[in-house]
Amino acid sequence: MIMRDRFATVTSELLDNDPRVSLVLADISADRFAESQHQHPDRVINVGIREQALIGTAAGMAHSGLRPYAHSYAPFLVERPFEQLKLDLGHQDLGAVLVSIGASYDASDVGYTHHAPGDIALLDTLPEWTVHVPGHPDEVEAFLRAASQTDERVYVRLSENANATAHHRPDGGFQVLRQGTGPTVVAVGPMLDRVLAATAGLDVTVLYASTVRPFDGETLRFVLAEPAVVLVEPYLRGTSAPEVARALTDIPHRQLALGVPPHTARFYGRPRDHDAAYGLDVAGIRARITAFSPTDDHERYATHVTG
Numbered sequence: 001m002i003m004r005d006r007f008a009t010v011t012s013e014l015l016d017n018d019p020r021v022s023l024v025l026a027d028i029s030a031d032r033f034a035e036s037q038h039q040h041p042d043r044v045i046n047v048g049i050r051e052q053a054l055i056g057t058a059a060g061m062a063h064s065g066l067r068p069y070a071h072s073y074a075p076f077l078v079e080r081p082f083e084q085l086k087l088d089l090g091h092q093d094l095g096a097v098l099v100s101i102g103a104s105y106d107a108s109d110v111g112y113t114h115h116a117p118g119d120i121a122l123l124d125t126l127p128e129w130t131v132h133v134p135g136h137p138d139e140v141e142a143f144l145r146a147a148s149q150t151d152e153r154v155y156v157r158l159s160e161n162a163n164a165t166a167h168h169r170p171d172g173g174f175q176v177l178r179q180g181t182g183p184t185v186v187a188v189g190p191m192l193d194r195v196l197a198a199t200a201g202l203d204v205t206v207l208y209a210s211t212v213r214p215f216d217g218e219t220l221r222f223v224l225a226e227p228a229v230v231l232v233e234p235y236l237r238g239t240s241a242p243e244v245a246r247a248l249t250d251i252p253h254r255q256l257a258l259g260v261p262p263h264t265a266r267f268y269g270r271p272r273d274h275d276a277a278y279g280l281d282v283a284g285i286r287a288r289i290t291a292f293s294p295t296d297d298h299e300r301y302a303t304h305v306t307g
Contacts, residue, residue: 055084074116117260131213133189161190172211217247227253
């Protein structure tokens with residue numbers, strides 16, 4: 001809940017200090033904005049459990065000159081009102097800030113209705129979205145404040161998982177946290193601490209990505225030692241694989257995509273149970289990266305030629 005709390009605190013402050021900022025809710029987190037709704041009834045609107053109206057209202061606010069923030073669980077913010085994202089925002093070239101909770105399966109105790117591992121892949125079908133996947137509450141705050149100063153379409157994907165330290169670059173680029181001569185591992189948002197633990201003692205480069213769209217292919221190319229990339233994403237596996245391919249289009253390379261499978265398991269469990277089932281815990285990540293990394297020069301050469 002730490003990222004969600006920071007979202008409520010920062011957005012409430014923005015509402016108090018910036019008359020352009022507005023907020024649209026669909027019941028979710030309404031209790032956290034009760035005071036803001038009382039203070040700014042014309043700019044804090046709760047449409048109830050009507051997600052299509054959530055996005056339509058945000059678009060109307062943007063059309064009138066406001067900077068709307070829209071909030072709900074990821075499947076109710078991206079998947080259910082997708083047509084409104086495509087038409088009301090995209091087709092009309094209007095901006096809004098979507099802030100989701102639930103991530104891929106943070107709300108695993110309430111079942112598959114609240115899972116949304118495909119949210120970013122779905123947004124990838126629409127033009128000109130900036131996508132942030134913060135791994136720390138300080139990053140959440142930075143992204144929310146920066147978004148208030150633009151009119152872009154921005155998606156901020158919150159999670160109940162958080163890294164111990166904030167690492168993001170203000171310009172949205174990837175940050176180099178470890179350098180080696182083997183594969184480059186791109187750790188997205190809250191996956192970073194797990195990746196650092198999983199790669200301890202391995203000869204790899206680790207990049208941290210908290211902004212994934214636009215994808216920082218320039219930094220990836222700059223640090224690439226061996227032409228091999230491992231993506232570790234907390235959503236649908238392979239979501240950013242096309243971005244890696246575009247960044248390295250002139251370089252023969254190998255890719256390993258780690259993430260959530262196309263259909264999550266048919267059990268409730270805790271989020272960490274799902275992580276273990278999909279190989280997204282420390283042990284699973286290490287095993288896949290170790291198997292992907294050649295162990296000697298002959299194997300390294302053979303893998304590049306045939307892989």
